[in-house]
Amino acid sequence: AQKVTQAQTEISVVEKEDVTLDCVYETRDTTYYLFWYKQPPSGELVFLIRRNSFDEQNEISGRYSWNFQKSTSSFNFTITASQVVDSAVYFCALSEANFGNEKLTFGTGTRLTIIP
């Protein structure tokens, strides 16, 4: 069975600080996808990134960066120079890569609050 653990329930940092959101996953599949989503107060999920299990390269997109460590089954997300607009709940998710069975398993989410 798949499982995604986001141990940090809530995090608060002062604006402009860097913050890392942790994600640890469990799966028996050799091929899978990992995702991060942002959920602002409006409720709509915003897609941030998808990572294939075969691609362990870290990725940077503006102030966002992701560190995929297959050896520790972790897919951590870092926001540098945080801004108030980054305040949201962030979900890490896992999906099998088998066609027809691609349901997403979400972590419990981390509520990030950026203090002005």
Add this chain to the structure above:
Amino acid sequence: GAVVSQHPSRVICKSGTSVKIECRSLDFQATTMFWYRQFPKQSLMLMATSNEGSKATYEQGVEKDKFLINHASLTLSTLTVTSAHPEDSSFYICSARVGGGGYNEQFFGPGTRLTVL
């Protein structure tokens, strides 16, 4: 990018009534749509997977007679909460899948907040 809409965005109903929520893929055809439920301050839990033209596959613990899913076309799936009760109050989110093979690209709708009085 692909757009998924949900209607209504918010609904309040009396206990015992049925509520229908629509999920539409606006600019693409979705052979598969997923329905999730999110209770306040909790994660998204998959309720069912809906494939166009066939019966939905429900997750363990989800009552199929309570949550009726119809995926009549490649752009529309509906979730009907039958005889709703206060414990059904939740945020319901659908997603539509794009792509084939092992590529999993799901686009999420904006969600429907259901309040049952």
